Amino acid sequence: xxxxxxxxxxxxxxxxxxxxxxxxxxxxxxxxxxxxxxxxxxxxxxxxxxxxxxxxxxxxxxxxxxxxxxxxxxxxxxxxxxxxxxxxxxxxxxxxxxxxxxxxxxxxxxx
Amino acid sequence: xxxxxxxxxxxxxxxxxxxxxxxxxxxxxxxxxxxxxxxxxxxxxxxxxxxxxxxxxxxxxxxxxxxxxxxxxxxxxxxxxxxxxxxxxxxxxxxxxxxxxxxxxxxxxxxxxxx
Numbered sequence: 001x002x003x004x005x006x007x008x009x010x011x012x013x014x015x016x017x018x019x020x021x022x023x024x025x026x027x028x029x030x031x032x033x034x035x036x037x038x039x040x041x042x043x044x045x046x047x048x049x050x051x052x053x054x055x056x057x058x059x060x061x062x063x064x065x066x067x068x069x070x071x072x073x074x075x076x077x078x079x080x081x082x083x084x085x086x087x088x089x090x091x092x093x094x095x096x097x098x099x100x101x102x103x104x105x106x107x108x109x110x111x
Numbered sequence: 112x113x114x115x116x117x118x119x120x121x122x123x124x125x126x127x128x129x130x131x132x133x134x135x136x137x138x139x140x141x142x143x144x145x146x147x148x149x150x151x152x153x154x155x156x157x158x159x160x161x162x163x164x165x166x167x168x169x170x171x172x173x174x175x176x177x178x179x180x181x182x183x184x185x186x187x188x189x190x191x192x193x194x195x196x197x198x199x200x201x202x203x204x205x206x207x208x209x210x211x212x213x214x215x216x217x218x219x220x221x222x223x224x225x226x
Binding site: 034041042043044045046049089097098099101102103104 | 115141142144151152153154156159161169201203205207213214215216217218219220
């Protein structure tokens with residue numbers, strides 16, 4: 001069945017370091033792909049999405065490119081800040097407006 | 112205030128008690144969802160609803176009951192709480208869209224502890 005697999009965390013980086021969080025998916029067809037972010041004490045919120053192959057989603061300095069040849073949607077940011085400390089979830093839509101969520105990757109950025 | 116709210120934000124209860132978690136959204140979204148979040152499991156769908164009076168089971172429905180008599184409310188009831196139901200519960204909503212998949216909007220969560 002359809003699923004997403006995220007890299008295990010936690011990830012700890014120094015401020016201004018480069019971030020990559022890996023996400024691969026298994027799906028029938030070519031669905032849209034999403035990244036959600038959960039800041040401490042809050043619910044999830046949409047970070048970015050891509051609706052078709054080779055699309056690049058971007059928001060708040062984060063980017064992810066939908067690569068069908070590698071079935072991947074890795075999240076990247078060139079220079080992380082302390083305020084980026086959060087849990088990041090890769091997500092794949094399912095029928096009925098549902099989503100398959102990855103297990104989440106916790107990021108801590110230290111000054 | 113517009114948005115999606117959950118109450119209570121924190122709840123401590125005892126094994127065997129009935130607990131109801133409330134969820135309210137002001138957007139008139141068609142779809143609503145209940146998730147639980149546990150370390151190592153990410154988010155798991157408990158129940159969802161496509162419209163008022165239409166509900167369906169998700170991945171982990173056992174021990175939970177939902178209802179949706181009004182579009183804006185989607186309460187989740189634990190009929191007889193167990194320690195394994197200690198978790199953080201999130202409600203979410205999204206709007207129906209023809210062929211696409213719509214963003215889900217999440218509430219702030221309810222942290223439930225069952226002693």
